[in-house]
Amino acid sequence: MSQLKNMSILLVIAFATTILQNTEAVDHLVGGSPGWFSTPPGGAKFYSDWASNATFKVNDVLVFHFATGAHTVAEISKADFDNCNVNQNTQAITTSPARVTLNKTGDFYFTCTIQDHCNNGQKLSVKVVSASSSPAPAQGPSPPSSTTPSPTPPSSGTTPTPPSPTPPVSGDTPSPSSPAQPGATPPSPGSATSLVATFSIFFAVVINLLF
Numbered sequence: 130m131s132q133l134k135n136m137s138i139l140l141v142i143a144f145a146t147t148i149l150q151n152t153e154a155v156d157h158l159v160g161g162s163p164g165w166f167s168t169p170p171g172g173a174k175f176y177s178d179w180a181s182n183a184t185f186k187v188n189d190v191l192v193f194h195f196a197t198g199a200h201t202v203a204e205i206s207k208a209d210f211d212n213c214n215v216n217q218n219t220q221a222i223t224t225s226p227a228r229v230t231l232n233k234t235g236d237f238y239f240t241c242t243i244q245d246h247c248n249n250g251q252k253l254s255v256k257v258v259s260a261s262s263s264p265a266p267a268q269g270p271s272p273p274s275s276t277t278p279s280p281t282p283p284s285s286g287t288t289p290t291p292p293s294p295t296p297p298v299s300g301d302t303p304s305p306s307s308p309a310q311p312g313a314t315p316p317s318p319g320s321a322t323s324l325v326a327t328f329s330i331f332f333a334v335v336i337n338l339l340f
Contacts (some may be wrong), residue, residue, distance in 0.1 A: 143266065143280055145320055146200050146232070154186075154188040154189050154190060154226075155186070155187070155189045155190070156190045156192050157183055157189060157190065157191050157192065158175070158192050159179070159193045159194070159253060160175070160176060161179060162177055163253070164193070164194035164225075165193040165195040165200055165202065165241070166195060166196075166200060166242060166251065167200065167226075167245075167246040167249045167250070167251040168225060168248050168249055168250070169242060170276045171249055173234045173249075173250035174250070175250055175252070176251075176252065176253040177253070177254065179253075180253060180254065180255050180262045183255075184258070185231055185256065185257045186231075186232060186257065186258055186259065186260045187233060187257060187258075187259060188230065188231065188232065188260060188261045189230075189231050190228050190229065190230050190231070191228070191229045191231065191253075191255070192226050192227070192228055193225065193226060193227040193228075193229070193239075194221075194225055194226050195225045195227075196225065197207065197223065198223075198233065199243075199245060200225075200241045200243060200246065200251070201220070201221035201222060201223050201241050201242045202221060202222045202227040202239055202241065203215070203219045203220060203221035203230070203236050203240060203241070204237060204238065204239055205213060205239070205240055206238065206283070207236065207238055207254075209240075210238035210240065210252060213240070213248050213252070214245035215240055215241075215242050216245050217242060219221050219242050219324065221241075221242045222226070226281070231255070231257045233257065234254050234257050234258060234259055234278070235256070235257060236254060236255070236257075237254065237255050237256075237257060238252070238253075238254050239252065239254075240252035240253070242279065248323065254316075265303075272288075275302060334339075
């Protein structure tokens, strides 16, 4: 009985560890190796292009690396972001590395408060999704058109001659082909929410077995 109890406890711990790994927050190094600076190599779209290649979830962390004293990090509104309306009174992080936790879903906007840095492209917007969100499945190819061409009617006074059937070559047996299923996609993986629900049921069963 004691061995069964110990084994059940180990299974519960292993299952809980798996769930925690699936919902673990991620650190995102803003801009990659170049970091956070006022003259990005890709121009004004450098940071937006970088953000488009990443998925940001609740509790993920943005890490801004820069030369302390040369740049800052400030969260601003969308209107100020679009027009680069930044002033020295805007609350900002002035020491590197600056770590910003994305604590809710929605859009976040950041820039450097030093004059003209925003206009030079040193600004970043990210869209944050729920931690349990999973990527949407890719759309399959469109099904081929099922239009069948209409036969050409024979000219007046002409009797159409039916085509002669071609006998199959000896040894060749036509095999039926299965119909294609255009647009079919594999099921998407389960989210962290379903994992938590499964874990709760599993834990309840183990408790009932032990006690």
